[in-house]
Amino acid sequence: MAASMACQAVAKGLRGASASCLFLNKNKLARVSSRRWLNLQEYQSKKLMQESGVTVQRFFVADTAPAALEAAKRLNAKEIVLKAQILAGGRGKGLFDSGLKGGVHLTKDPAVVGELAKKMLGYSLTTKQTPKEGVKVKTVMVAEALDITRETYFAILMDRACNGPVMVGSPQGGMDIEEVAANTPELIFKEVIDIFEGVRDDQALRMAANLGFKGPLERQAADQIKRLYDLFLKVDATQVEVNPLGETPEGQVVCFDAKINFDDNAEFRQKAVFAMDDMSESDPTETEAAKWDLKYIGLDGNIACFVNGAGLAMATCDIIDLHGGKPANFLDLGGGVKENQVYQAFKLLTADPKVEAILVNIFGGIVNCAIIANGITKACKELELKVPLVVRLEGTNVQEAKSILSKSGLPITSAVDLDDAAKKAVASIKK
Numbered sequence: 190m191a192a193s194m195a196c197q198a199v200a201k202g203l204r205g206a207s208a209s210c211l212f213l214n215k216n217k218l219a220r221v222s223s224r225r226w227l228n229l230q231e232y233q234s235k236k237l238m239q240e241s242g243v244t245v246q247r248f249f250v251a252d253t254a255p256a257a258l259e260a261a262k263r264l265n266a267k268e269i270v271l272k273a274q275i276l277a278g279g280r281g282k283g284l285f286d287s288g289l290k291g292g293v294h295l296t297k298d299p300a301v302v303g304e305l306a307k308k309m310l311g312y313s314l315t316t317k318q319t320p321k322e323g324v325k326v327k328t329v330m331v332a333e334a335l336d337i338t339r340e341t342y343f344a345i346l347m348d349r350a351c352n353g354p355v356m357v358g359s360p361q362g363g364m365d366i367e368e369v370a371a372n373t374p375e376l377i378f379k380e381v382i383d384i385f386e387g388v389r390d391d392q393a394l395r396m397a398a399n400l401g402f403k404g405p406l407e408r409q410a411a412d413q414i415k416r417l418y419d420l421f422l423k424v425d426a427t428q429v430e431v432n433p434l435g436e437t438p439e440g441q442v443v444c445f446d447a448k449i450n451f452d453d454n455a456e457f458r459q460k461a462v463f464a465m466d467d468m469s470e471s472d473p474t475e476t477e478a479a480k481w482d483l484k485y486i487g488l489d490g491n492i493a494c495f496v497n498g499a500g501l502a503m504a505t506c507d508i509i510d511l512h513g514g515k516p517a518n519f520l521d522l523g524g525g526v527k528e529n530q531v532y533q534a535f536k537l538l539t540a541d542p543k544v545e546a547i548l549v550n551i552f553g554g555i556v557n558c559a560i561i562a563n564g565i566t567k568a569c570k571e572l573e574l575k576v577p578l579v580v581r582l583e584g585t586n587v588q589e590a591k592s593i594l595s596k597s598g599l600p601i602t603s604a605v606d607l608d609d610a611a612k613k614a615v616a617s618i619k620k
Contacts, residue, residue, distance in 0.1 A: 227451045230274045232330045233465050234449050241420035243413060244443050248332035250274070254310060258303030260331040268297050268334035273309050275324045279316035286323065287312040295334055302331060335443060340433035341400040342366050343414065345382075345421045347428070354421065356380040356388070356414070360401035362433035388418045402436065409442045410434070417444070424462050425455035474537055481533040482523060490515025491545040492614050493538040497522040497556050505550045508607055514615035517544050526556050531564020532571070539572055546577045548614040550607060553584030562590035566597040577617035578602065581610035 229237075235245045249260035261269050273280055273292035280292035289308040296302060306329055313323030340362035348355040358378045361369045370377050378399040380392045390411070397410035413434070421429045428450040435445050456463045478485035484499070488506070492514045496502045499521050506516040518541070520534060538547055551561050561582065569578065581604040582590050594601050602617065604610035 227453065227456075227463055227466050228276045229449065229465055230276065230328070231272065231446075232274060232328070234447050235330075237424060237449065237462070238417075238420060238444055238447060241423060242416045243420060244441065246270075246332045246335055246443065246445070248330050250328055250330055251306065252310065252328050254303050254306040257306035257310075257329055257331055258299060261299035261302035264299075264331065264333050266333040268295060269299065269302055270295050270332050270334040271302050271305050271309075272330045272332065273314050273326045274328045274330055275314055275316075275319070275326060277314075277316050277318035277324060279318055280314065283314045283316035283319075283323075285309060285312045285314050285326075292316070292326070335437050335441075335445075337433065337435040337443075337445065338438050339401065340435045340445075341402075342369070342432045343396075343400065343417070343434040344428065344430040344432075345418055345426075346430075348381075351381045353384040354382040354418075356382060356392070356396055356418075358396050358400050360399070362435065366432065382418070387422075388415050400434070402442065406436055406440060406442060410436075413442050413444065420449075424449070425452045425459050426450060427452050474541070478520070478534075478537055481530050483530060483534055483537070484519075484521040484523065485537060486519040487541070488516045488518055489543075490517045491543050491618060493517045493520070493541065493544045493547040495520050495522065495534055495538060495547060495549045497526065497551050497553070501550060501552060505548065505607065505611070508611040509548065509614065512611045512615045514611070514618065517541060522551075522556070526560055528560050528564040528567065531561055532568045535565070535568035535572055535574070539574065539576070544576060546579065546614050546617045547574075548610055549578070549580040549582075550610055551580075551582050551584070553582065553587065553590075556584065557586050558582045558584055558590035559586040559593060562593035565601070566593060566599060569597070569599045569601070574599075577614070579604055579610050579614045579617065581605070581607060 232248060232250050235248060238245050247264060249263065251257035251260050257271070271294045283292045284290055285308060287308040292314050294305050309326050309329055311325065313325050315323035342359040342362040344357045345354055346357065347353065356379065359366065359369050359376050361373065361376050378396060380396055382388055393411035393414045394407065396414055397407045400410060402410040417429055417431065426449050430448045431444045431446070433445050434442065436442055451459065451462065474487055475485050492509050494502060494505045494509070494516050496505050502519050502521045506519060509516050518538065520538065522530060522534060538544055549565065551558060565580065579602045580594060591603070594603070602613050604613055
């Protein structure tokens with residue numbers, strides 16, 4: 190039960206194709222999904238790699254069919270790949286509302302690129318990772334299609350166990366790395382990077398050899414590995430994952446596809462990178478919540494959950510479900526709370542027509558419960574709250590907070606613990 194609700198919340202919030210992080214656990218590799226606030230299109234990630242000297246396919250970006258046709262002609266390539274740019278995986282098997290099948294197409298004729306772009310741009314593409322109505326395509330990437338002789342996997346990520354960055358590689362690329370780790374763990378290679386020293390030449394060459402690159406390609410792959418680490422540092426990434434890192438028949442090592450995860454705390458230092466964030470595909474409520482440092486994920490139920498801490502949010506969703514209710518959202522207030530944030534949170538929750546009750550579940554450690562209580566009373570009065578409100582407060586200044594709520598004269602239902610709060614929230618709807 191708990192896993193199902195927690196996974197539902199996480200899955201609902203992870204719309205980008207690169208929203209998961211790799212972590213090392215002894216000799217095993219695991220992927221832990223987390224909320225990723227910065228979403229970059231494929232061409233934007235390729236541009237960042239290009240700027241760091243990483244070898245990628247030649248490409249152009251277009252937002253009109255004539256521009257796509259012109260880009261195809263300028264490439265002067267033997268074969269061209271046209272890719273719809275949206276923040277979702279499964280594009281190749283997607284369907285446009287124009288009737289076109291597939292968001293990725295290969296052709297040797299530039300004229301075909303223009304015709305395909307007409308059926309992509311301005312139309313919605315639906316894939317296994319998009320909402321049912323799909324996502325409108327505003328840009329396409331026109332790139333040189335290269336043959337791949339061999340595919341390998343390479344990533345750089347932060348690993349707690351090693352207190353810093355680690356390189357992970359496998360000669361088995363082009364597939365889920367978790368499957369490789371589970372079925373053939375001997376094909377997973379790891380190199381711990383000294384954060385002060387960086388990637389040494391011998392480490393890069395050893396990883397290149399472990400990936401199966403031979404002769405001149407070994408040195409070339411080692412150079413690409415060092416450049417990828419430079420990118421990792423330069424953009425404050427938490428992960429750079431290249432799958433596949435391949436070799437071509439012409440003897441070139443190329444990064445064909447990459448996922449980059451960024452440290453959100455470095456936004457003040459990475460203004461140019463974060464300015465590329467495409468918020469047009471994000472849920473408007475999630476976008477508005479982010480302006481107030483609130484983490485919001487919309488769900489399909491009717492009981493709004495207002496909590497502090499992601500773990501508490503998942504527990505609250507689970508226990509509501511346990512008592513026969515359905516969470517309407519996953520809203521995490523975080524730690525450094527201000528009264529106005531509470532007010533803005535209530536504005537978001539009450540604006541959702543599905544919400545029939547609100548459950549506030551706060552465990553105040555570094556959060557002052559009195560601030561929460563003041564924010565709640567202000568919101569209830571100014572927003573003229575019409576739905577039942579159940580509040581469970583515990584922790585710092587909780588007695589003062591409870592006094593503020595009781596003296597407010599507002600129809601607020603108090604709860605002694607989380608179980609009691611969930612029962613009362615579900616019961617308030619059934620009345």
